[in-house]
Amino acid sequence: MADLTTDFIGIRSPNPFWLASAPPTDKEYNVRRAFDAGWGGVVWKTLGAEGPPVVNVNGPRYGVIHGADRRVLGINNIELITDRPLQTNLDEIARVKRDYPDRAMIASIMVPCEEEAWKAILPRVEDTGSDGIELNFGCPHGMSERGMGSAVGQVPEYIQMVAEWCKHYTHLPVIVKLTPNITDIRKPARAAKAGGADAVSLINTINSITAVDLDDFAPEPTIDGKGSHGGYCGPAVKPIALSMVSEIARDPETRGMPISGIGGVTTWRDAAEFIALGCGNVQVCTAAMTYGFKVVQEMTAGLSRYMDEKGYASIEDFRGRAVPNVTDWQHLNLNYVTKARIDQDACIKCGRCYAACEDTSHQAVAMSADRTFTVVDEECVACNLCVDVCPVEDCITMERLEAGTTDPRTGRIVQAEPADWTTHPNNPGSPNYVPAGQDTMVSEPAE
Amino acid sequence: MTEAMRLDGIRAGRLGPDDLARNFGDLHPGLDAHEATVAADRCYFCHDAPCIAACPTDIDIPLFIRQIQTGQPEAAAKTIFDQNIMGGMCARVCPVETLCQEACVREAAEGKPVEIGRLQRYATDAMMAAGEHPYARAPDTGRRVAVVGAGPAGLACAHRLAMHGHAVTVYDAQPKPGGLNEYGIAAYKTPDGFAQAEVDWLLKIGGIAIENDKAIGKGLSLSALRSDFDAVFLAVGLGGVGALGLDGEDAAGVENAVDFIAALRQHDDLTTLPIGRHVVVIGGGMTAVDAAVQAKLLGAEVVTIAYRRTRDRMPASRWEQDLAASHGVRLAFGLVPHALHARGGKLREVELAYVNPDMTPTGETVRVRADQLFRAIGQKLEAVEGLDLAGGKIAVTGAGRTSLDDVWAGGDCAAGGEDLTVTAVAEGRDAAEDIHGSLSS
Numbered sequence: 001m002a003d004l005t006t007d008f009i010g011i012r013s014p015n016p017f018w019l020a021s022a023p024p025t026d027k028e029y030n031v032r033r034a035f036d037a038g039w040g041g042v043v044w045k046t047l048g049a050e051g052p053p054v055v056n057v058n059g060p061r062y063g064v065i066h067g068a069d070r071r072v073l074g075i076n077n078i079e080l081i082t083d084r085p086l087q088t089n090l091d092e093i094a095r096v097k098r099d100y101p102d103r104a105m106i107a108s109i110m111v112p113c114e115e116e117a118w119k120a121i122l123p124r125v126e127d128t129g130s131d132g133i134e135l136n137f138g139c140p141h142g143m144s145e146r147g148m149g150s151a152v153g154q155v156p157e158y159i160q161m162v163a164e165w166c167k168h169y170t171h172l173p174v175i176v177k178l179t180p181n182i183t184d185i186r187k188p189a190r191a192a193k194a195g196g197a198d199a200v201s202l203i204n205t206i207n208s209i210t211a212v213d214l215d216d217f218a219p220e221p222t223i224d225g226k227g228s229h230g231g232y233c234g235p236a237v238k239p240i241a242l243s244m245v246s247e248i249a250r251d252p253e254t255r256g257m258p259i260s261g262i263g264g265v266t267t268w269r270d271a272a273e274f275i276a277l278g279c280g281n282v283q284v285c286t287a288a289m290t291y292g293f294k295v296v297q298e299m300t301a302g303l304s305r306y307m308d309e310k311g312y313a314s315i316e317d318f319r320g321r322a323v324p325n326v327t328d329w330q331h332l333n334l335n336y337v338t339k340a341r342i343d344q345d346a347c348i349k350c351g352r353c354y355a356a357c358e359d360t361s362h363q364a365v366a367m368s369a370d371r372t373f374t375v376v377d378e379e380c381v382a383c384n385l386c387v388d389v390c391p392v393e394d395c396i397t398m399e400r401l402e403a404g405t406t407d408p409r410t411g412r413i414v415q416a417e418p419a420d421w422t423t424h425p426n427n428p429g430s431p432n433y434v435p436a437g438q439d440t441m442v443s444e445p446a447e
Numbered sequence: 448m449t450e451a452m453r454l455d456g457i458r459a460g461r462l463g464p465d466d467l468a469r470n471f472g473d474l475h476p477g478l479d480a481h482e483a484t485v486a487a488d489r490c491y492f493c494h495d496a497p498c499i500a501a502c503p504t505d506i507d508i509p510l511f512i513r514q515i516q517t518g519q520p521e522a523a524a525k526t527i528f529d530q531n532i533m534g535g536m537c538a539r540v541c542p543v544e545t546l547c548q549e550a551c552v553r554e555a556a557e558g559k560p561v562e563i564g565r566l567q568r569y570a571t572d573a574m575m576a577a578g579e580h581p582y583a584r585a586p587d588t589g590r591r592v593a594v595v596g597a598g599p600a601g602l603a604c605a606h607r608l609a610m611h612g613h614a615v616t617v618y619d620a621q622p623k624p625g626g627l628n629e630y631g632i633a634a635y636k637t638p639d640g641f642a643q644a645e646v647d648w649l650l651k652i653g654g655i656a657i658e659n660d661k662a663i664g665k666g667l668s669l670s671a672l673r674s675d676f677d678a679v680f681l682a683v684g685l686g687g688v689g690a691l692g693l694d695g696e697d698a699a700g701v702e703n704a705v706d707f708i709a710a711l712r713q714h715d716d717l718t719t720l721p722i723g724r725h726v727v728v729i730g731g732g733m734t735a736v737d738a739a740v741q742a743k744l745l746g747a748e749v750v751t752i753a754y755r756r757t758r759d760r761m762p763a764s765r766w767e768q769d770l771a772a773s774h775g776v777r778l779a780f781g782l783v784p785h786a787l788h789a790r791g792g793k794l795r796e797v798e799l800a801y802v803n804p805d806m807t808p809t810g811e812t813v814r815v816r817a818d819q820l821f822r823a824i825g826q827k828l829e830a831v832e833g834l835d836l837a838g839g840k841i842a843v844t845g846a847g848r849t850s851l852d853d854v855w856a857g858g859d860c861a862a863g864g865e866d867l868t869v870t871a872v873a874e875g876r877d878a879a880e881d882i883h884g885s886l887s888s
């Protein structure tokens with residue numbers, strides 16, 4: 001049996017599934033239920049400075065995007081950090097950590113961007129017995145208007161400064177939680193590293209409006225006829241999170257920095273993908289909010305089974321294995337030529353591949369009078385759209401043309417040796433560049 | 448099982464009012480909004496969808512289902528009615544298992560088609576409940592068309608002609624319009640007076656006058672209609688029923704299935720409608736199934752359908768057969784009526800002869816108790832003067848053109864096409880377009 005225990009920046013947990021700082025971790029009651037259900041750790045709902053707690057709206061704070069069958073694809077929220085007194089939270093954290101010593105307990109913190117404020121709260125957090133702290137530089141609504149959350153996360157200098165304060169005033173490991181509401185995620189990650197942070201976690205939620213009410217003309221969620229942008233999370237944000245994680249994992253300046261992966265983790269498979277891109281663990285919010293804490297049982301069992309099947313004894317055996325395969329477009333092998341293939345036995349004749357290719361792509365799916373769909377190799381550019389829109393899994397697949405065969409679309413013989421844009425004759429920066437007007441000009445694959 | 452069910456003879460009151468109300472309630476109750484959304488989400492929005500090709504009226508099914516998905520059942524209804532003005536009735540009575548739903552790619556994928564029929568009902572019910580009629584009559588053209596028969600073919604034709612601004616008079620032999628929608632379709636497929644409600648809704652287009660109790664042959668003649676109107680559309684259905692050709696068919700208890708069903712459909716208090724204890728239905732189509740199932744639902748103890756061929760040749764769909772079987776109707780195959788045995792002028796037994804697949808008798812017979820026997824061996828055309836026939840029906844070419852240049856025909860009375868409500872609607876609609884074309888040229 002695979003060993004799911006993880007040691008993330010010195011913090012041990014029985015499995016890599018932590019609950020992200022959010023409503024599921026806002027109270028002792030919830031967190032006890034989470035630990036009883038099997039979660040490996042929690043990042044407590046973000047604590048604010050001593051004093052009157054923040055207030056939340058008293059109307060709807062969530063909006064949603066549904067897929068078929070009202071499956072939750074994405075949720076957005078306009079909730080702020082914890083609205084309960086600081087001391088109450090600290091007392092509860094201490095009690096829970098005492099009763100569940102094997103679980104990871106991280107305190108998420110967001111106080112004003114002043115040294116005194118951090119100096120004041122950090123010792124009190126330490127006293128709870130927490131295993132680490134996470135700096136919430138990501139909350140994109142409400143708190144950012146007050147100069148906190150993503151307002152800090154969007155300014156790398158601030159990130160570095162606050163990380164330095166934290167490293168100075170506490171011995172606890174420091175995780176900096178990044179906002180995705182920024183153009184280049186590597187900048188804040190580098191700043192966190194420069195400030196001495198032990199790890200980054202990402203992503204926090206994405207600025208979003210889920211819908212507009214067409215009777216009231218108000219954005220959703222709507223509070224008395226008005227709405228403000230909220231933070232988007234759930235399965236819909238996973239691709240954005242994976243990409244941002246990969247950027248940090250392969251950036252020469254931050255490579256090797258521990259990452260806690262967050263954003264749309266809903267199944268064991270999602271978690272394994274984050275781990276393959278270098279994450280030491282994952283954090284989950286929306287999946288728990290949608291299905292309850294029990295989902296972790298599918299996640300741990302699934303990850304364990306996958307690892308057994310692959311022969312991985314621990315997370316470290318496959319962590320980061322996908323990172324070297326994330327590259328720049330210019331390095332992709334242009335001699336890798338594939339064609340779509342339709343399995344006629346699996347085909348249910350819906351014709352979606354035909355509509356997609358005929359109307360919006362390359363007219364490479366032929367349709368016969370009896371609704372047999374076949375790929376026209378002369379036209380197929382291998383874009384994969386037909387595979388994506390086909391409702392039957394594995395009915396359409398991509399088959400590689402062997403080296404030495406002729407691609408009927410280009411009439412060119414498929415080369416065994418990889419070749420990419422950097423050496424392509426159409427690339428002005430390539431040593432093989434052939435200026436326009438000379439007939440050797442190659443008209444593919446320029447799309 | 449009530450005690451009254453064990454009483455021999457043909458009598459009323461075998462079941463109480465509660466049982467009867469339950470038995471004759473909606474076979475497929477309408478979907479609620481949640482169920483409709485779940486069902487609609489399963490549609491793949493296929494390209495050149497096979498379901499459309501399988502629908503005799505070519506309703507754009509993926510489009511209307513997408514309109515339900517996007518929260519506009521009324522827009523979906525408009526898509527349906529554009530092709531099929533009786534989309535409400537068709538949603539209830541179409542044998543979808545042999546039409547659109549058989550063609551659904553999810554039938555191929557999972558053996559569970561999208562519930563097209565019920566979604567169609569959801570959409571059409573929404574618009575009809577709102578009282579909205581989405582069509583307006585074009586300015587009066589001054590042309591007048593007579594439609595004979597107010598069944599689905601006649602009404603669909605009349606509506607389309609009215610849309611084009613022609614003045615239409617519909618004549619029907621029966622006291623109520625609707626044809627078999629009103630007098631034939633099984634009660635549990637179209638309960639709660641839907642047939643008349645649909646006719647009322649359809650007539651909102653304006654420009655259509657209905658004259659009931661007027662029949663060709665009884666006061667009306669085709670030649671008079673031809674001289675009074677610019678065109679005539681015949682949609683008289685199939686009124687005649689063949690005899691079994693046996694001695695004693697005049698015994699009490701020997702009836703036409705369609706007459707039994709018509710009586711049932713027009714009977715307000717089913718506790719007073721008589722039914723036999725032992726009932727035998729001769730035939731293998733939808734009429735046979737409907738008569739047998741409704742006999743059972745009225746409280747007949749033993750109901751047998753005797754069909755002459757093998758099961759796979761039965762005209763009633765597998766779904767209909769299963770419906771009958773699930774109601775406890777016995778399906779017997781390879782049997783033809785051989786003799787009727789009556790006592791005191793009342794039917795007591797039917798003697799059935801076994802036949803081989805090639806219809807030759809095996810020599811063996813069996814006697815089955817029967818207080819009541821329903822003939823469901825097919826309806827036939829009651830001849831109309833002066834028209835060429837083909838296979839016992841009015842011969843037509845193109846969109847219902849008969850051998851007379853100002854007379855069109857469609858629905859069950861015209862040759863070609865299956866005898867279904869939806870086919871009748873398609874033929875009525877297409878004939879109307881053809882009549883409009885020829886009146887406009």
Ligand SMILES: Cc1cc2nc3c(=O)[nH]c(=O)nc-3n(C[C@H](O)[C@H](O)[C@H](O)COP(=O)(O)OP(=O)(O)OC[C@H]3O[C@@H](n4cnc5c(N)ncnc54)[C@H](O)[C@@H]3O)c2cc1C
Binds near residue numbers: 633683686733866867
């Ligand atoms: C018992 C039974 C059950 C059925 N169940 C189904 C079902 O579940 N689904 C389905 O799709 N189809 C079903 N059908 C078939 C369907 O009802 C017919 O195909 C359809 O009604 C044909 O429509 P129509 O307009 O051609 O004829 P009809 O509906 O028969 O209408 C003909 C009209 O013409 C009138 N008429 C007749 N003669 C004259 C005359 N001389 N002068 C004036 N008026 C006249 C009649 O009174 C009648 O109103 C069933 C049929 C029967 C008999």
Ligand SMILES: Cc1cc2nc3c(=O)[nH]c(=O)nc-3n(C[C@H](O)[C@H](O)[C@H](O)COP(=O)(O)O)c2cc1C
Binds near residue numbers: 046077079082262287
């Ligand atoms: C209602 C709600 C409240 C949240 N509050 C916080 C918070 O207080 N602090 C924080 O760091 N992140 C907060 N988040 C962000 C989540 O921790 C997490 O980063 C994000 O939801 C992405 O993960 P997911 O796709 O698994 O939900 C909140 C998310 C939601 C939905």
Ligand code: SF4
Binds near residue numbers: 362381
């Ligand atoms: S891969 Fe793209 S181009 Fe090729 S058949 Fe599929 S959709 Fe068309």
